Structure formats: C-alpha cells, structure tokens
Amino acid sequence: AQSVTQPDIHITVSEGASLELRCNYSYGATPYLFWYVQSPGQGLQLLLKYFSGDTLVQGIKGFEAEFKRSQSSFNLRKPSVHWSDAAEYFCAVAPNTNAGKSTFGDGTTLTVKP
Amino acid sequence: ETGVTQTPRHLVMGMTNKKSLKCEQHLGHNAMYWYKQSAKKPLELMFVYNFKEQTENNSVPSRFSPECPNSSHLFLHLHTLQPEDSALYLCASSPAGSGGGGRDTQYFGPGTRLTVL
Numbered sequence: 001a002q003s004v005t006q007p008d009i010h011i012t013v014s015e016g017a018s019l020e021l022r023c024n025y026s027y028g029a030t031p032y033l034f035w036y037v038q039s040p041g042q043g044l045q046l047l048l049k050y051f052s053g054d055t056l057v058q059g060i061k062g063f064e065a066e067f068k069r070s071q072s073s074f075n076l077r078k079p080s081v082h083w084s085d086a087a088e089y090f091c092a093v094a095p096n097t098n099a100g101k102s103t104f105g106d107g108t109t110l111t112v113k114p
Numbered sequence: 115e116t117g118v119t120q121t122p123r124h125l126v127m128g129m130t131n132k133k134s135l136k137c138e139q140h141l142g143h144n145a146m147y148w149y150k151q152s153a154k155k156p157l158e159l160m161f162v163y164n165f166k167e168q169t170e171n172n173s174v175p176s177r178f179s180p181e182c183p184n185s186s187h188l189f190l191h192l193h194t195l196q197p198e199d200s201a202l203y204l205c206a207s208s209p210a211g212s213g214g215g216g217r218d219t220q221y222f223g224p225g226t227r228l229t230v231l
Contacts, residue, residue, distance in 0.1 A: 032217070043116065043204055043222035044157075047199065051217045100145060100208055100218045101170075102156040 002042040004093045006105035013081050014113045021076040021094040021108050023065075023091030033074040035065055035104060044090060050074065051096075061085070086112045117141040120205050120225035124167060125199060126229045127195065135190040135226045137205030144190040144210060147220065195230045196197040202227050 003026045013019050025031060032051055036044040048059025055067040065076045075092060088109050094103040118139045127133050127177075139146065148160040162170035163182040179191040190203055206220040 023214070036222075041224070041227075043118070043120075043224045044206075045222070046115070046219060049219060051198075098218075100147070100162065100210075100220065101159070106154075106156050 002031055002093045002095060002103050004091050004103055004105040006089075006091055006108050008108045009106070010109045010111070012113060015083050016080050019078045019081045019110070021089050021110070023074045023076065023105060024072055025074060025091075025093040026072065027093060027095065030069065030096055032091040032092070032094040032096055032102075033059070033065075033067060035059065035063070035074070035076045036092065036104075037061075038088045038090065038107075042086075047076070047089075058096045059110075070102075081110075081112055083112045083114065086110055116223065118205060118207055118221050119225050120203075120223040121141045123224065123228045124229075126231065127192070128194060128231050129197070131195075132193040133202055134192065135205075135228075137188040137190075137223055139186055139188075139205075139207035139221070139223075140220060141207055141209075143207040144185050144220070145208045146182060146185070147206040147208070148188065148190055149202055149204040149206065150227060151206070151225070153201075157204070161190075188216070192228075195228075197230050200228055200230045 005024045034049045035047040048057045050067045088107045090107045091105040094102040120130045132224045146163045150158045160174045180200045181189040202225045204225045205223040210218045210220045
C-alpha cells in the first residue's frame with residue numbers, strides 16, 4: 001500500500017518570496033503523484049500531476065514540482081508567492097495501475113505575509 | 115468551477131435525522147467518489163462508483179448509504195449519525211474510473227459541511 005507524508009504542517013512566507021512544500025511518498029514502484037490546493041470552504045483543485053516522463057512538472061498558477069525517485073519526494077515550488085496563494089496544499093500518491101485510488105497527505109497550510 | 119456541484123453546502127442535523135447529500139457532475143465522467151475530510155485528519159476515501167456500480171467501500175459504517183442512479187449523480191444518504199461524523203464531505207469525479215486504472219484525474223466539488231448535533 002502507498003503512503004504519503006507532508007512534513008510541514010504550517011509554513012509562512014512573505015509575499016514575493018520563493019516557496020517549497022515538501023512531500024515524501026512510499027510505494028514499491030514509480031507512483032502517480034499529485035498536488036492539490038484547497039482554499040477555505042472550497043473543494044480541492046488540481047495544481048499538477050506526474051505520471052511519467054519529464055521529472056519536472058509544470059502546473060497552474062505558476063507552480064511546479066519535481067519528482068526525485070532517489071529521495072521518494074515530489075516537492076512543490078513556486079518562485080514568487082502571491083497573497084492569493086494562501087491556502088492548504090495536499091500531496092497525493094496513487095498506484096501506477098490506478099490513479100483513482102489516491103492516498104492524501106495531511107496537508108500543509110500556507111500563510112502569506114504582506 | 116470544476117464542473118462538480120454539491121448540495122447543500124452546509125447541513126446541520128440531529129443524530130436521529132435522515133438527510134441526503136447530492137453530487138452532480140457535468141463533465142461526462144464515468145466514475146464518482148465520496149471523501150470525508152475531518153479536521154486534523156487526511157482526506158479519507160469512502161466510496162467509489164464506476165459506471166453506476168459500487169467498486170469500493172472503504173469500511174464505511176452502514177449509517178452512510180451511497181446511491182448512484184446514473185454516472186452524473188451521486189447521493190450520500192445519512193441516518194442516525196454521530197457527532198464524530200461532522201466533517202466536510204467531498205464528491206469527486208474522474209473520466210475512466212478507478213476500476214479502469216490508468217492515468218485518471220479527479221475533479222472535486224466544493225463539499226458539504228456537515229455538523230451533527
């Protein structure tokens with residue numbers, strides 16, 4: 001069975017600063033990997049996904065993530081954070097035979113300081 | 115707007131009430147999902163339907179009863195709930211369905227915030 005860990009419960013960054021949110025997974029093969037964002041009172045919106053190929057994945061809203069097999073990581077990055085990026089971010093892992101069976105991390109809450 | 119709508123957005127019910135949550139997707143997808151999101155806990159998959167057939171029940175108590183009359187609609191019938199069932203209930207849909215495997219992507223609705231008194 002797969003699992004995912006988001007080590008940081010809460011991160012605060014200043015507007016305009018760079019951002020990196022960590023995600024580590026456990027799975028016996030190369031998994032499918034996802035990052036979602038959830039604003040207060042809203043559902044989850046997919047930011048980006050990795051299935052195979054290029055390990056640097058570009059997503060919406062200027063986000064990117066890099067799959068590192070050797071580190072079992074899929075960290076989310078953004079070069080310059082905007083106040084509207086304040087939200088909760090979830091990493092998810094799914095088996096490479098069934099992307100619909102995702103396991104979600106506990107989430108990281110991002111606060112953006114003016 | 116993801117193409118997945120949920121009603122009601124908020125629901126308060128007593129432990130003896132019976133209520134239903136509704137989810138509708140306008141994306142032409144074949145699979146639909148119910149998730150539970152509690153405070154301080156990760157998202158928990160509850161049920162999966164593929165082409166109207168239930169393919170996954172993640173050990174959910176029988177006080178939660180799903181119904182999928184067609185690929186566009188999904189219901190969650192609630193009865194004799196407990197206060198610990200208070201949570202955000204999220205519906206999602208995907209094109210191929212978990213039974214079909216492959217590179218599927220889920221689209222989530224805004225959720226129903228349920229409070230059980």
